[in-house]
Amino acid sequence: MTFSLSPKHDSLEDYLADRAPNQPEFHQAVVEVMGDIKPIIDQHAAFKDANVFARLAEPERMISFQVPWQTDEGTIEVNRGYRVQYNGAIGPYKGGLRFHPSVNPSILKFLGFEQTFKNALTGLPMGGGKGGSDFNPKGRSEAEIMRFCSAFMQELHRHIGPDIDVPAGDINVGGREIGYLFGAYRRITNRFQGVLTGKGQSFGGSAMRTQATGFGVIYFLNQMLEAHDDGVEGKRVIISGAGNVATYAAQKAVELGARVITLSDSNGTIHDPDGLSQDKIDWVRSHKAQSGASLEAYVDAFGGTWHSGDTPWGVEADIALPCATQNELDGSAAKTLLKNGTMAVVEGANMPCTADAKQALRSADILYAPGKAANAGGVAVSGLEISQNRTRRPETADEVDEALHQIMFDIHSVCVEEGTRDGAVDYTKGANIAGFRKVADAIVMQGVG
């Protein structure tokens, strides 16, 4: 039997191996989505005729460039920079920049692909994009980070713009880096415009952008629980990561009465059975702001136990929130969560579950939400920042928080609508189908050149 996307290939896997060799993360993301949307494509001749899936199975454009920059010692280092303009059918490309040694075309293509569906789910007019560099900021001085950002923008500026592509932050790119990138953009182009989101509030940044992804994760979790007449109050929560998403998810969960008992970094996990408090979370944030600082020092400051090299998934809890990075939760960790009676797994990171883990969680009788739905709050507030930059009218934190609540509520509703099967909600299926429909309709309506 011929695989319907391409007469030359027998399966999606063959197709991807041929068109995108050696890109395992990208294949993983595409295969997952395809499993859910194939029936939708098969039911819609217009989607098939326009070959929509093949057009979504590769980026519209991928830019790769050299970033030469000067260290404090005066030597010149060369990193590689990228911008993947994945799909622009519903709006200018939009998505974060990641600075991490693991950054490569496979990682950025999977992130751009996921971002395309996530952005569609927000209901705001944003296409999908992603970018970054294999630059490792760990152990670099502030001046080196500033020079790297400036060098990166020397090339990136020609590919972005408020009506073209609007980057933001992602792993290792936060408010400080966005400030340096924006400064470089302004100096190079002499334009003050909304070309990046996540800016400082004194120069066009939205209130609540820093908190938005983590808070949004908890708003989404709350919706899932409320649908079962339950809530986060009193629940034990394990969280991985110690960055923006993890710490603001922890903060909102604690505010709503949950007991958050873990955080983690690349060195290991802290387990604090007493639960995190606002003070402890503030400490983690300022401690992790020092380049290369390990979370291990938490135990000296507050007690609890340190588990070197471990993830949090072995700690018994009601709710698990993977908020660190891709493929951080594997099949055996998923089994442990299920064995421990975890009732909900909600993804704060992008594709934190391996394909095996995902399969185990989706087929179990628990609540499980994919990142493209649950972590969409960050890019949603980025979308609101774009609007505020257009009108040059900032909104208050309360206004933004209310809009964020509404957007997460709407994403939850559309996942329920598209993903309900035999009375249970498959949030992954719901998110994939709802995101796909919107982008696919726009692709069809715009024809080809």
Ligand code: GLU
């Ligand atoms: N990096 C974030 C994400 O994965 C935010 C992107 C943005 O705000 O453009 O959605």
